[in-house]
Amino acid sequence: MRTPNRFRLRRPVPAAIALAAVAALLSALSASSAAEARPGAPAGEPRINQIQVMATHNSYHREVSFAEQKVMERYDPNFGTLLYSHASLPAQFAEQRVRGIELDVFPDPEGGLYADPLVREEAGLPAPTDPAWRTPGFKVLHWADFDQETSCVTLRTCLTQVRDWSRRNPGHVTVPILLELKRTDPRLEERGGAKSPPWDTAMLDALDAEIRTVFGDEATITPDDVRRRGETLEQSVLRHGWPTLAASRGTVMFLMDNDDRTLQDAYRAGGRESLQGRVLFTDSRPGRPDAAFVKWNDPTGENRAVIEDLVARGYYVRTRSDVPLDQAASGDTSRLRAALESGAQMVSTDFPAPGMAARYGSDYVARLPGGATARCNPVSAPPRCPTGRLER
Numbered sequence: 218m219r220t221p222n223r224f225r226l227r228r229p230v231p232a233a234i235a236l237a238a239v240a241a242l243l244s245a246l247s248a249s250s251a252a253e254a255r256p257g258a259p260a261g262e263p264r265i266n267q268i269q270v271m272a273t274h275n276s277y278h279r280e281v282s283f284a285e286q287k288v289m290e291r292y293d294p295n296f297g298t299l300l301y302s303h304a305s306l307p308a309q310f311a312e313q314r315v316r317g318i319e320l321d322v323f324p325d326p327e328g329g330l331y332a333d334p335l336v337r338e339e340a341g342l343p344a345p346t347d348p349a350w351r352t353p354g355f356k357v358l359h360w361a362d363f364d365q366e367t368s369c370v371t372l373r374t375c376l377t378q379v380r381d382w383s384r385r386n387p388g389h390v391t392v393p394i395l396l397e398l399k400r401t402d403p404r405l406e407e408r409g410g411a412k413s414p415p416w417d418t419a420m421l422d423a424l425d426a427e428i429r430t431v432f433g434d435e436a437t438i439t440p441d442d443v444r445r446r447g448e449t450l451e452q453s454v455l456r457h458g459w460p461t462l463a464a465s466r467g468t469v470m471f472l473m474d475n476d477d478r479t480l481q482d483a484y485r486a487g488g489r490e491s492l493q494g495r496v497l498f499t500d501s502r503p504g505r506p507d508a509a510f511v512k513w514n515d516p517t518g519e520n521r522a523v524i525e526d527l528v529a530r531g532y533y534v535r536t537r538s539d540v541p542l543d544q545a546a547s548g549d550t551s552r553l554r555a556a557l558e559s560g561a562q563m564v565s566t567d568f569p570a571p572g573m574a575a576r577y578g579s580d581y582v583a584r585l586p587g588g589a590t591a592r593c594n595p596v597s598a599p600p601r602c603p604t605g606r607l608e609r
Contacts, residue, residue: 262463262603263461263462263602263603264460264462265391265459265465266459266531266533266562267459267462267593267594267598268562268594268602269557269591269593270317270390270563270564270591271314271317271565271566271569271583271585272315272316272317272319273309273313273569274319276306276315276318276319277306277320277321277357277367278359280299280301281336281365282340282342284340284341287340288336288339289363289364297542299359301567301573303368304570306368306375310379310382310392313569314569314584314585314588315569316392316591317392317393317395318394319394319474319565320372320375320394320397321357321358321397322357322372322396322399323356323357323399323401323413324355324414324416325353325355325356326353326354328353328354329350330411330413331350331361332344332351334361335405335409335410336362336364336365347370350370352371354427355424356372357375361405361411362401362410363402372427373430376394376428377431379392379469386467387466388608388609389467389590390462390465390607391462391468392469392470393470393535393563394470394472395474395563395565398416398421399413400413418486418487421483421484425496425497436467436468437469437470439492441492449491449506449507450509451491451506451508451509454508454509454531455531466608470498472512472535473497473499474500474512475500481507485499503532509533511534512534512535513534513535513536513561514536516536516556520559521558524536524561525559525560528559528596529597534561534562534563536559536563537564537565537566538553538566539552539583540552542577544574544579544581545568545577546577546578547581548578548581553583557586559596560594566583569582569584570582589606590608593607
């Protein structure tokens with residue numbers, strides 16, 4: 218008899234709910250900040266929100282062992298969506314023309330919390346041997362106790378890899394780093410798995426501090442770099458725009474993937490409604506003081522118009538060119554085209570290089586036209602945006 222499915226992945230949002238969300242945002246776009254002037258186009262060099270780059274989704278992810286996959290299969294009929302591996306972060310930047318990444322982050326202040334995964338125990342395998350699992354600090358993995366193979370165990374290690382590549386290539390465009398702040402699965406907690414501490418303001422302060430141990434102020438674009446005195450972050454973005462490409466080469470910026478308002482409110486607590494002193498840009502919505510970055514993952518149908526409008530007005534948007542494993546199985550590139558044409562500045566994929574989708578039956582790959590590392594944004598680029606290489 219099949220083991221009951223207690224670990225099913227989250228189902229897609231029903232179509233009716235998704236359409237309602239689109240309609241609500243379209244209404245907010247027309248009503249919010251109606252009197253704001255759009256930022257004027259730079260005379261030549263584009264701003265960082267006036268270019269477009271390809272990014273990877275779950276950029277650290279590695280496929281687990283065959284023995285663990287057999288355990289996964291018993292608990293989750295959708296486990297096949299977890300069977301993919303990315304190259305190391307430096308290899309993605311150097312070999313796959315990736316200019317944006319996503320990291321899933323779990324708190325582990327005392328160390329060792331995720332060092333003995335249940336899935337490995339059930340598969341009859343020993344605990345991971347990497348000593349980094351037992352050191353204090355934030356960990357990077359997908360699903361604690363179930364799918365946690367990773368190319369860089371600690372957040373500091375992951376970010377150090379990015380920093381070192383950046384220092385070797387100081388002329389690169391700003392690299393967005395999307396962080397999803399995760400919690401352990403209650404169903405696995407009940408079976409004796411790890412239980413992560415909460416993402417309260419103190420933990421979020423510690424996250425900012427950890428990032429700053431790797432990337433100094435000179436190497437990051439933060440809300441403080443965008444916000445003008447006496448204005449909210451949103452007002453500053455809409456009135457004055459983002460830093461120019463020329464002024465921000467060799468930098469990274471951090472974006473919060475979570476749309477959980479409780480978590481976001483904890484991050485904005487203490488008079489930080491416009492993210493004063495913070496490292497991450499929150500996934501916000503027009504009309505909020507912290508609105509600068511908007512995650513809108515689906516670029517198809519009416520969503521494309523939503524993204525185009527957000528981009529044209531000056532917001533920085535992330536969308537996805539594919540979802541596991543529809544495009545990889547069919548080879549269909551219509552969603553990729555919609556994502557690119559929407560103007561979303563950060564377009565994320567699971568398949569940045571040829572051959573990665575072959576196991577699913579196609580040659581699907583998601584890249585910018587011409588294989589560029591960055592291009593002038595099709596929606597918001599200034600008139601004299603250089604059509605050649607945007608990196609030095």
